[in-house]
Amino acid sequence: MRTTKFLAACLLTLSVFSCKQPDYNSKDAEIEKKVEALLSKMTLEEKIGQMNQISSSGNIEEMSELIKKGEIGSILNEVDPVRVNQLQRAAVEGSRLGIPVLIARDVIHGFKTIFPIPLGQAASFDPEIAREGARVAAVEASSVGVRWTFAPMIDISRDPRWGRIAESCGEDPYLTAVMGAAMVKGFQGDSLNDPTAIAACAKHFVGYGAAEGGRDYNSTFISERNLRNIYLPSFEAAEAAGAATFMTSFNDNDGVPSTGNKFILRDVLRGEWGFDGIVVTDWNSAREMINHGFAADDKDVAEKSVNAGVDMEMVSYTFVKQLPELVKEGKVKESVIDEAVRNILRVKFRLGLFDNPYVDENKPSVFYNKEHLAAAKRAVEESTILLKNENAVLPLGSNVRTIAVVGPMANAPHDQMGTWVFDGDKTHTQTPLAALKAMYGDKVNIIYEPGLTFSRDTNAEGIRKAAAAAARADVILAFLGEEAILSGEAHSLADISLKGAQTQLLEALENTGKPVVSIIMAGRPLTIAHEVELSDAVLYSFHPGTMGGPALADLIFGKAVPSGKTPVTFVQHVGQVPLYYAHHNTGRPARKGVKPLAELPLEAGQTSEGSNSSYMDYSVELLFPFGYGLSYTTFSYGTPKLSATELAKNDVLKVSFELANTGKYEATEIVQLYVQDKVASVTRPVKELKRFTRVTLKPGEKRMVEFELPIADLAFWNIDMKKVVEPGEFALWVAADSESGEPLTFTVK
């Protein structure tokens, strides 16, 4: 609770950058002394060995030999506590200086208890959900000896074709910054040397989500100004929150691969932000600079990576093989090596590895304990989005005697967990079918007929059977979506509609004339305009994880009320991508609505159809805007009042308004504050999210809600590449989503 209040206080009153977290990275004089003392004893080979990370080969003897030689600083993908201790003993008792190895793993949204994918957690707009999920992951992962996770992934993602949008917190820099900072706090806990703390890793630094065409690993072409205004803020917030490590991204931006990019690694991360933790490459991303055409060979790879500011190389092994000669030739100074090794030793000391290198192999399991499962269920309840609810078909009432459970995701324990689930165990997944039977089977009859057996299933034979069964029910629950493999790394899609015969299945269900509730589990915002039409109600749950079933069952029957909102724009057609709310207005702003092509006259005059930045066949109308989500109740927003309409740059603007619950369910509304800088030295987004908070009200309850917005938070990198607040007029919205609300204006002098 303490943390909740603390974090919430930060969100409401201060920007995430200025919200002080525990000081993980204070230059603890004690630690700095130990680092220097140890460094002074190390040979060049031992120093370079610390910069080398391998993935567990499973061959303990072989790895132990390398560790004893001082050739390994870190090992990823070893999660057996007995083997972890064997490897650690080789380091602590078998190597000359006894430097412990750092055990790492991708613990992205849970270790054993799997939480919603990060895109789902972002839909909760609740940093406490993110912090709690990361904390549970850290407690479970550290119990087997993992002390470093490669998370949070805080790449701004505005292209739903990109498979890794699933791992992100969506399209908005502020939401991502808040959620990412909370995840850092969750993974690292109150102190890095707590045995349940695991070092966080802000990744992928930087701009990876802007891969051209949404194709993973593709090049990006982000200007410095856009880097600073859009892609860097979430990483700056993670650094301010104390992230112990950063990971370089695969993409080349403006021709420079991040793993060899001195500007971002040394000038920005170290020079401007003062980061003193570890920079690790992504998997083989150092050697991939040869594919990029940025490095000629392994020697060039090692020289360019280390001189650009990389401390540790993941699996490509060029440092161990090439750096000794590069130092001898003076192409890499030993002082540069020393700095990298200081960063590595500093994090190991901060983690307490020298004092407590071993994991307790006999401690009782903490996996799936009831607190963890309860936290995971809360995360699903808060992150599920109600996109449609015609005639209030949800929540199901006592008049519903029989329900039909249909669709390939109703009982898909593996796929429900989503991508990046190395250690999750599908036998612990509680599916919607199982949960509905266990929790509501005494209240309603449940008919189960999947219709299709997996999301890509094109065998339509089962559809008739499912429709026939569904016709016997009062309400049909259609669980649709994506198998886990269809999102995540290297899983980009050119067509982001529902796969297989799912749409045909839904059409058959709609044809029964019975109310259809579609519950969609996916790793991205799918193009589901037609399916939304076919459904009376739609719940969207980005791969919800272990507790997806119980949470969705309670949401469907009203024991929980949906509050999630879209962390990313839902487009109508993939051809509209990229389309996001914080776009620029352009000289010819797109207009809503579009004339059907069939109505175009023949030999129409060149300029007869006007000219604006829409498509001729699709307007820029979205399916669902960023920040959108319904509730079982309704909320009304009073007209916001501003504490002033003329402010100086160091003032704080207070925005207050009354929120009322005008419906009949206690529910939570995510209220959002957007601002537009109307005229500036460079064109600015039509609006940007600057604050949000969750407000829970009983039916009929009204409450004054207040945001505090330091004018300093309106600063942006301007034409002179300076981060400033420029004077002028601003528009401000307090709204339920990025498309609603009426603007108020204020001026900054």
Ligand code: GLC
């Ligand atoms: C992968 C991913 C990265 C992950 C790393 C280690 O290629 O890009 O996010 O942490 O390798 O598994």
